[in-house]
Amino acid sequence: MSAAEKSFLALWLPRLSTDRLRRTRTDLPPARPVAMTRTVGTGVFVAACDQAATDAGVAPGVTLASARALAPTVTATEMDETADAALLQRLAGWCDRYSPLVGTAGGDRILIEATGAAHLFGGAQAMLDDARARLRAAGFCAAGAYAPSPSAAAALARFGADGRVVERRVDLPEALKEAPVAALALAEPALDPETSVGLQRVGLRRLGDLYGLPRAALSARFGAAAASALDRLLARTAQPITPRRPVAPWRVRLSFPDPIGLRGDIDAAVERLVDRLCQRLSAENLGCRRLELTAFRADGAAQTVTLGTGRPVRERARLLRLLAEKLDAIEPGFGIDCLILAAPRVEPFESDQLSGGLDAGGAGGRDPDLFAALVDRLANRLGGENVFRLAPADSRLPDAAQAKAPCVAPRRRGRALQEPPWPETPSRPVRLLAQPQTLQPLSAPKAGEPLSAFRLDGRRCAVRIAVGPERIAPDWWREDAAWAAGARDYWRVEDETGRRYWIYRDGVAGPLADALGDGAGRQHWYLHGLFD
Numbered sequence: 001m002s003a004a005e006k007s008f009l010a011l012w013l014p015r016l017s018t019d020r021l022r023r024t025r026t027d028l029p030p031a032r033p034v035a036m037t038r039t040v041g042t043g044v045f046v047a048a049c050d051q052a053a054t055d056a057g058v059a060p061g062v063t064l065a066s067a068r069a070l071a072p073t074v075t076a077t078e079m080d081e082t083a084d085a086a087l088l089q090r091l092a093g094w095c096d097r098y099s100p101l102v103g104t105a106g107g108d109r110i111l112i113e114a115t116g117a118a119h120l121f122g123g124a125q126a127m128l129d130d131a132r133a134r135l136r137a138a139g140f141c142a143a144g145a146y147a148p149s150p151s152a153a154a155a156l157a158r159f160g161a162d163g164r165v166v167e168r169r170v171d172l173p174e175a176l177k178e179a180p181v182a183a184l185a186l187a188e189p190a191l192d193p194e195t196s197v198g199l200q201r202v203g204l205r206r207l208g209d210l211y212g213l214p215r216a217a218l219s220a221r222f223g224a225a226a227a228s229a230l231d232r233l234l235a236r237t238a239q240p241i242t243p244r245r246p247v248a249p250w251r252v253r254l255s256f257p258d259p260i261g262l263r264g265d266i267d268a269a270v271e272r273l274v275d276r277l278c279q280r281l282s283a284e285n286l287g288c289r290r291l292e293l294t295a296f297r298a299d300g301a302a303q304t305v306t307l308g309t310g311r312p313v314r315e316r317a318r319l320l321r322l323l324a325e326k327l328d329a330i331e332p333g334f335g336i337d338c339l340i341l342a343a344p345r346v347e348p349f350e351s352d353q354l355s356g357g358l359d360a361g362g363a364g365g366r367d368p369d370l371f372a373a374l375v376d377r378l379a380n381r382l383g384g385e386n387v388f389r390l391a392p393a394d395s396r397l398p399d400a401a402q403a404k405a406p407c408v409a410p411r412r413r414g415r416a417l418q419e420p421p422w423p424e425t426p427s428r429p430v431r432l433l434a435q436p437q438t439l440q441p442l443s444a445p446k447a448g449e450p451l452s453a454f455r456l457d458g459r460r461c462a463v464r465i466a467v468g469p470e471r472i473a474p475d476w477w478r479e480d481a482a483w484a485a486g487a488r489d490y491w492r493v494e495d496e497t498g499r500r501y502w503i504y505r506d507g508v509a510g511p512l513a514d515a516l517g518d519g520a521g522r523q524h525w526y527l528h529g530l531f532d
Contacts, residue, residue, distance in 0.1 A: 005148050005168070005169055005235075006113065006115045006148060006149075007113070007114045007115050007118065007124065007146065007147075007148060007167065008111060008112065008113055008114060008115075008146070008147060008148070008149060008150040008152075008153045008241070009098065009099075009111075009112040009114045009124075009127065009128055009131065009144065009145075009146050009153060010109060010110070010111055010112075010144060010145055010146075010147075010150060010153035010154040010156070010157050011095070011109065011110040011112070011131060011132070011135065011142055011143070011144045011157065012108060012109050012142065012143045012144065012154065012157040012158050013088070013091070013108050013109070013110070013135075013140055013141065013142055014108060014141055014143070015048065015049075015050050015051070015140075015141040016048075016084055016087065016088065016107075016108050016140070017036040017047070017048040017079060017080075017084050018034045018035075018036060018048055018049065018050035018053075019050075019139060019140045019141060020083060020084060020087050021034055021036070021075075021077055022034065022050070022139065023139055025075075028075060030052075031052055032052065032073055032074075032075055033049070033050065033052040033053035033055075033056050033058060033071040033073060033074040033075070034049065034050045034052065034053060034074070034075050034077075035048070035049040035050075035053050035058055035064075035067055035071075035074050035075070035076045035077075036048040036049070036076075036077055036078070036079045037064055037076050037077065037078055037079060038078070038079045039078070043063060044063065044064040044065075045061060045062065045063055045064065046058060046059070046060050046061065046062050046063070046064060046067050046076075047060055047079045048060055048079065049067075050141075051141070052071075053067070053071055053074055056070050056071035056074075057070040057071070058070050058071055058074065064076055081107070084107065085107065088104050088107065088108070088110070089104065089244065091110060091135075091140075092104050092110050092244050093244070093302055094296070094300060094301075094302050095110055095112055095131070096294065096296075096302070096340065097255075097296045097302075097338045097340070098112050098114065098117060098121070098127065098131065099112050099113055099114055099117045100243070100247045100248065100251055100342075101113035101241065101243050101247060102243060102244055103241040103242045103243050103244055104244065105150075105154070105186075105241075106186075109154055109157075111150045111153070111154065111241045112131075113150075113240075113241055114127065114146065118146075120253070120255070124146045124165045124167055125146075125165050127146070128144050128145070128146045128163065128165060129163070131144055132144045132162075132163065134300060135300075137300075138299075138300040143157045143158070143162035143163075144157050144162065144163065145157040145161055145162065145163070145164045145165070145166075146164070146165040146166065146167070147164075147165075147166045147172065147175070147235075148166065148167070148168070148169045148172060148235040149169075149172070149187075149232060149233065149234070149235040149239050150239055150241050151183075151186045151187035151229075151232050151233050151239060152166070152172055152175075152176060152187075152233050152234070152235060154186045155176060155179050155183035155186050155187075155233060156175065156176070156179070158183070158186065159179045159180060159182075159183055160178075160179075161175070161179075169234075169235045172233070172234050172235055173208075173211060173234060176207050176208075176233060176234070177206060177207055177208030177211070178206055178207075178208065179206065179207045180196075180205060180206060180207075181196045181199045181200065181204060181205060181206065181207060181209075181210070182196045183207060183233065184196060184207075184226060184229040184230065184233070185229070186233075187228075187229040187230075187232035187233045187239065188225045188226075188228055188229035188232065190225055191223075191225045191226065191229055192223065192225070195222050195223060195225070195226055198222060199222060199226075207230070207233065210230055215227050218230075246344065248292070248342035248343060248344040250277060250280060250281065250286075250288070250342065250343035250344075250346055251340060251341070251342040251343075252273050252276045252277050252280070252340070252341050252342075253338065253339070253340045253341075254269055254272060254273055254338070254339045254340075255337060255338045255339075256269075256336070256337050256338070258335070258337075259297075259298040259332075259334065259335020259336055259337045260332070260335060260336050260337075261332035261333075261334075261335045261336065263327070266295075266327060266330070266332070266336065266339075267324070267327070269339050270293065270320070270323055270327065270339070270341070271320060273293075273339060273341040274316055274319050274320055274323070274341065275316060277319075277341055277343060278314050278315075278316050278319070281314040281343070281346065281349070282314055285348060285349055286312065286314070286346045286347065286348060286349055287309075287311070287312025287313050287314045287346065287347060287348075287349035288309065288312065288313055288314065288319075288343040288345065288346050289308060289309055289311075289312060289313075289343075289345040289346065289347055290306065290307070290308050290309070290343065290344050290345035291306065291307050291308075291309075291319065291322075291323070291341065291342070291343055292304055292305070292306050292341070292342045292343075292344060293305050293306075293323060293326070293330075293339065293340070293341050294339070294340045294341075294342070295330050295332070295336045295338075295339055296336065296337060296338040296339070296340070297332065297333045297334065297335065297336055297337070298333070298334045298335045298336070298337050299333055299334050301333065303329075303330050303331065305323075305326040305327070305329050305330060306326075307322050307323065307326055307376075307380045308376075308379065308380070308384055309322070309372070309376045310372050310375050310376055310379070310406055310407060310408030311372045311408055312346070312347040312348065312349045313372075313376070314349055318376075321377065322376055322377065322380055325377070325380060325381055326380065372408045375387060375407040375408055379407075387407060388404040388405060388406065388407060389404075389405055389406070389407050390402045390403070390404065390405070390430075391403055391404075391405035392421070392422045392423065396472065396475075397472065397474065397475075397480075397483070398428060398432060398472065398490075398528065398529075399432055399482065399528075401423070401425075425470075426467075426468075426470050426492070427492060427531075428502060428529070429502050429528075429529030429530055429531050429532075430532065431529065432502075432528055432529040433527065433528060433529060433530075436504075436526035436527060436528045437456070437526060437527040438524075438525075438526055438527075439451075439454045439455070439456055439503060439525040439526060439527055440454060440455035440456075441453075441454055441525050442454055442455060442460065448469065448489075450463060450466035450468060450469070450491045450493060450503075451463055451466075451491075451493070451503070451525060454503075454525060456527065461495040461496075461499075461501075462495055462496045463493045463494070463495060464494050464495060464496050465493065465494040466491050466492070466493045466494075467491065467492045467493075468489065468490060468491035468492060469489035469490060469491055470489070470490040470491075471487055471488070471489050471490075472487065472488050472490060473486070473487040473488075474486070474487070485506040485524070486506065487506075488504040488505065488506050489504060489505045490502060490503070490504040490528070491503050491504065491505075492531070499530070500530070500531035501527055501529075501530060501531070502527070502528050502529040502530070502531065503525055503526065503527050503528065504525070504526055504528055505524060505525050505526075506524050506526065
């Protein structure tokens with residue numbers, strides 16, 4: 001295979017639906033026929049069936065009544081395409097052990113770009129045999145092939161060449177010449193289903209029958225899609241696959257000749273992976289912001305742990321400390337035979353100088369990296385959404401004047417980016433109640449006066465000191481149910497025990513309404529926050 005050629009591994013799962021049912025229904029005997037059905041109008045038809053049902057004469061497309069006549073003991077279940085698609089995606093995720101470029105097609109195929117990866121498994125044939133054997137051991141009917149184009153590999157696996165390896169593009173015409181013309185649909189999904197029927201009507205039943213036809217004549221008679229599909233099958237034109245998720249370019253892999261399960265062995269393997277990843281990041285002057293460690297178990301299961309950092313990191317000891325707290329979530333089961341460490345998010349690494357003061361990324365005279373390391377440990381232990389700081393927001397309303405922000409402020413060229421300052425307002429509590437709590441007034445103050453006493457949670461509070469009012473009106477151009485009553489008059493009050501409250505009266509219409517008595521009768525008072 002030349003350096004310019006790509007390689008693909010295709011896995012075909014012809015009985016995915018019935019295999020899924022057997023995995024969930026352990027009470028089904030292996031010899032009992034199983035069929036998946038689909039209701040069309042008033043009829044119920046077989047959509048898929050397992051090998052036992054096929055041996056009894058059941059085939060997709062027959063009615064359920066006919067299937068029961070052929071196999072009286074058949075177990076029939078309604079087709080669940082959503083569950084099948086979810087299972088196919090999980091299997092594709094399991095195939096990440098072979099390559100980061102894994103996609104699905106047709107609802108029953110997994111396509112893997114294996115360019116440059118076959119040597120990790122002892123060659124293309126060993127890689128293909130390993131994938132097929134693992135899937136079959138897990139209870140799936142699986143066929144596979146290896147070829148220079150994904151559609152060629154799928155055609156070989158689908159049409160009787162299970163286990164075939166074609167490494168050179170020049171060998172594809174010979175390998176595919178006996179495949180039926182229906183294989184064209186694997187390369188060109190937009191191909192008209194009647195095309196293969198039309199080809200067979202004129203005696204063109206095999207792909208080899210198309211090799212000698214002039215391209216112009218083939219396109220004119222059967223459409224440009226037919227010629228394009230043939231070129232893709234023979235790898236004359238590029239046919240990339242669509243990966244199921246973005247590929248992390250910073251990815252290191254470690255496989256084991258025998259599965260490992262002891263924590264000490266896992267720790268040692270993770271150290272090797274981190275060393276290799278840090279070396280690559282250092283060479284490119286990058287640091288990771290997100291890490292994913294995936295453990296592939298011998299029983300086919302895959303487990304992934306994820307961690308994030310507030311700033312780019314490539315320090316070996318720090319990454320190992322963060323990963324150590326996540327490794328307890330990995331269950332080795334019957335053993336782990338492969339570990340992959342990926343950094344899906346990296347950023348340019350910038351060295352920081354020691355800071356003598358306190359900034360958004362520092363911690364009172366310490367190296368800002370120490371503060372960032374503390375935040376990373378807390379975030380990975382408690383959850384990133386639970387570790388944050390409050391930053392000013394562009395709003396006059398007290399319940400919208402602050403927003404959650406990362407504890408470690410973004411930096412550029414080694415310096416923290418400047419944020420807008422906190423607005424100058426009268427003293428307010430640092431934290432507000434999620435919902436204002438209703439107060440029971442024990443006095444009826446005049447306009448512009450605070451309560452002299454109120455009842456809170458059944459306890460009487462006599463106001464000793466009151467400062468205010470601070471009038472806050474909502475934005476008239478926005479609809480906010482919490483401010484539907486209109487403007488509020490806020491007061492900072494202290495009771496006889498020294499407790500300080502931030503209370504308000506809502507529905508304030510203005511001085512004229514208060515003078516006319518419209519506001520005096522509406523004594524709705526609420527507690528919005530407590531001062532420390």
